Amino acid sequence: MAPIVALFLSSVLIFSVFSPVNSLSYNYYQKTCPHAESMIAYAVKTATSKDKTVPAALLRLHFHDCFIRGCDASVLLNSHGSNKAEKDGPPNLSLHALYVIDSAKKDLETWCPGVVSCADIVALAARDAVALSGGPSWDVPKGRKDGRTSKASETIKLPAPTFTISQLQQSFSQRGLSLDDLVALSGGHTLGFSHCSSFQNRIRNFNATHDVDPLINPSFAAKLKGVCPKNGKSKNAGTTMDPSSTTFDNTYFKLILQKKALFSSDQALLSNPKTKNLVKKFATSREAFSKAFVNSMIKMSSLTGGQEIRKNCRVVN
Structure with a gap:
């Protein structure tokens, strides 16, 4: 295959993974789980009151999730069988505060079972983390779906601290x-x-x-x-x-x-x-x-x- 054609096909493949295929909405949970955002904010605030490193961890978690297969919470999946998941890839071994997402999800499943995606929880938690740290707040578009694929080998796609x-x-x-x-x-x-x-x-x-x-x-x-x-x-x-x-x-x-x-x-x-x-x-x-x-x-x-x-x-x- 000619180098230029190969590069083009590679670019198309990469970009297709990150295309916003799902329709996101600012009022996505207005009828199905109206208290979703406040419940997530509570989980983030509670964890931060006990550990001041939580906001930085949640912001980094969101970034590391979105840069692999889009914002699909694939970074949260456990390794299974012969498949080594993203969280066990070298750049992600220092990720922490995943328990905050678990805590919010547990509460949401009690009140609104099967409604709020883990990907939306990660995105909203990152926003809340920034706001709790004295940064800006913003309205997060919602409606993401969770991915079913997570591969440690793909974490090589994350920008490295040595990059030019x-x-x-x-x-x-x-x-x-x-x-x-x-x-x-x-x-x-x-x-x-x-x-x-x-x-x-x-x-x-x-x-x-x-x-x-x-x-x-x-x-x-x-x-x-x-x-x-x-x-x-x-x-x-x-x-x-x-x-x-x-x-x-x-x-x-x-x-x-x-x-x-x-x-x-x-x-x-x-x-x-x-x-x-x-x-x-x-x-x-x-x-x-x-x-x-x-x-x-x-x-x-x-x-x-x-x-x-x-x-x-x-x-x-």
């Missing part, structure tokens, strides 16, 4: 997301924690010429070296994504301009004129970032691809 701007652009464009969406959604890194393995490449043995990435602030690199032991002996070692890691704000973009962002993929946003200008804009205006983030979240969360309403989010019906 061209790799990031390709990954997002395959899902119908623009450079504007790339920068806005990257702002989700304002919440949470990163293990050393995700940024180790920047602080030791960067390349044949430099031990440390020349694009990282030297004092910041030294601090990270102190946090991350050589040879990765401590699997739990790491640091917060930014100093205000439980507050949804625009600090992340300010850190990029100061060369204090953790990931290569974060710093890469300055290597393209358009994305660089957006970083500067969002670093200056929290309001502009919040507005862009909401628009991009709605766009990303509208990528669908499921087939059923699971009774248990961890297994297919």
Whole structure:
């Protein structure tokens, strides 16, 4: 097969997986389960009151779900038999707070059995997580279906923290997301924690010429070296994504301009004129970032691809 034809067919196949085939609606549960959103919000709020890392985990969970087969809650499925599920793929081993989705689902099944999809719960929980962290809130379109396929091998499709701007652009464009969406959604890194393995490449043995990435602030690199032991002996070692890691704000973009962002993929946003200008804009205006983030979240969360309403989010019906 000619390379150009192969590339075209590959692109068509990838995009077809993420096409918004299901019709989403803002009032989808108005008659069938009118208290769905408040019940999900309660589950998120309760969990967050006991563990401040929950919001970051729920936002990351939604992103990791949508980028594989669309927002179909396939990330929640357990491995079964010879099939290794997404949650057991290398990029997803650090996902947590899945119990929050289980808790909300259990309550919803009591009041509205077989009505609210796990995929919608994940999308709504991500919104509630951002709002609880001091970020914006928004109306989430609903009506997603849950997927029946989950493969750990497909987690390689997730954008890696080592990605260049061209790799990031390709990954997002395959899902119908623009450079504007790339920068806005990257702002989700304002919440949470990163293990050393995700940024180790920047602080030791960067390349044949430099031990440390020349694009990282030297004092910041030294601090990270102190946090991350050589040879990765401590699997739990790491640091917060930014100093205000439980507050949804625009600090992340300010850190990029100061060369204090953790990931290569974060710093890469300055290597393209358009994305660089957006970083500067969002670093200056929290309001502009919040507005862009909401628009991009709605766009990303509208990528669908499921087939059923699971009774248990961890297994297919």
